[in-house]
Amino acid sequence: MLDAMVRSDVRSIVFSSSCTVYGEPNTLPISERTPLNPVNPYGFTKLVCERMVDDFGRAYGLRSACLRYFNAAGADPAAEIGEDHDPETHLIPLVLDAASRKRAEVAVYGTDYPTPDGTAVRDYIHVCDLADAHVRALQYLLDDGDSVAVNLGTGQGASVRQVIDISRHVTGRAIVARAAPRRAGDPPVLVAEAKRAREMLGWMPRHSDLSNIITDAWRWHNKRFGSNNLKDAAGEACVSPPAVGDA
Numbered sequence: 500m501l502d503a504m505v506r507s508d509v510r511s512i513v514f515s516s517s518c519t520v521y522g523e524p525n526t527l528p529i530s531e532r533t534p535l536n537p538v539n540p541y542g543f544t545k546l547v548c549e550r551m552v553d554d555f556g557r558a559y560g561l562r563s564a565c566l567r568y569f570n571a572a573g574a575d576p577a578a579e580i581g582e583d584h585d586p587e588t589h590l591i592p593l594v595l596d597a598a599s600r601k602r603a604e605v606a607v608y609g610t611d612y613p614t615p616d617g618t619a620v621r622d623y624i625h626v627c628d629l630a631d632a633h634v635r636a637l638q639y640l641l642d643d644g645d646s647v648a649v650n651l652g653t654g655q656g657a658s659v660r661q662v663i664d665i666s667r668h669v670t671g672r673a674i675v676a677r678a679a680p681r682r683a684g685d686p687p688v689l690v691a692e693a694k695r696a697r698e699m700l701g702w703m704p705r706h707s708d709l710s711n712i713i714t715d716a717w718r719w720h721n722k723r724f725g726s727n728n729l730k731d732a733a734g735e736a737c738v739s740p741p742a743v744g745d746a
Contacts, residue, residue: 501555511640512552513633516565518622518650518689520546528692531567531648539684549648562646564636564700569622569652569691571629573712574719581719582626591623591713594663595720598672605674607659609681612688618659620688622652625706625715635700647699652691653707662709669713 504512519542524533537543555561572591574581582592590605597605610617632651639647657665660676667674696702706712 501551501561504561505555505559510559510561511637512561512563513636513640514548514552514563514565515633516549516567516648517542517545518567518569518652518691520549520567521689523686524689527688528654528690529650530692531650531695538686553646556646562640562644564640564644564646565648566629566632566636567648567650568629569624569650569689571626572623573625573627573706573715576627576706576715576718578715578719578722581716581723583723590621590659590662591666591716592720594666594674595670595713595717597674597676598666598670598717599720599724601724603675604677605663606679607663607676608679608685610678612681614658614687616658616660619685620656620658620690622654622656622690623662623707623709623712624652624704625712627706628702628704631705632696632700632702635702639700644699647695649696649699649702650691650693651696651702651704652693653704654691654693656688656690657709662713665710666713666717669710669717 504510518529519539520535520537521529521533522536522538522542526533535546537546549565552561552563552565556563572589582589584592587593587596593602594605596602607618609619612619614620629651663674663676
């Protein structure tokens, strides 16, 4: 793809990367200065792609914005688009499957981490905020911005137990959680420092309160599976952000 971009004189790319490029960091929150040391194949392949993009920048002048997502979650507030994997591996959809009785329980992988409640802590970011960041990153590059790699997160972590508890509150359902052994390659805590995204892209997460994320995901979940379990009306769809630099 990068070769094709050069042949076609396309000189800007926004790449969806991941916080997994940092592996298990020694300091928190995780900034873009944190050493890159992935511990699983997903993070390794993201880092390889980032380096390929950087190589094409040095060789051909390609300018890039590598967006290092933390935990993408939620759904379009109008329930037009949501999260649906087969098999499902992400925590919030699995918890909502348990709430809607699509599965009997949700597994909690690791209850002995060095965290306040023993479960892994992650920085959840609403997909609407990620969409906003992509538009801003593209505008930044079109305005002749230099290549940049930025974290996309809130700076606030939530544990697996907190996700389950908030999901119980949002759905009004008794969600059964079962303790399971840790999974190899799962760091105890991943929480972002997103100062660079604010400074370079003018980006701030506006939809990423965890209760809001789960509410939007639950609305999509109910629409997809034909239920009517959510009491509140559908929200507004994600809207296009202002141009970089606007108020």
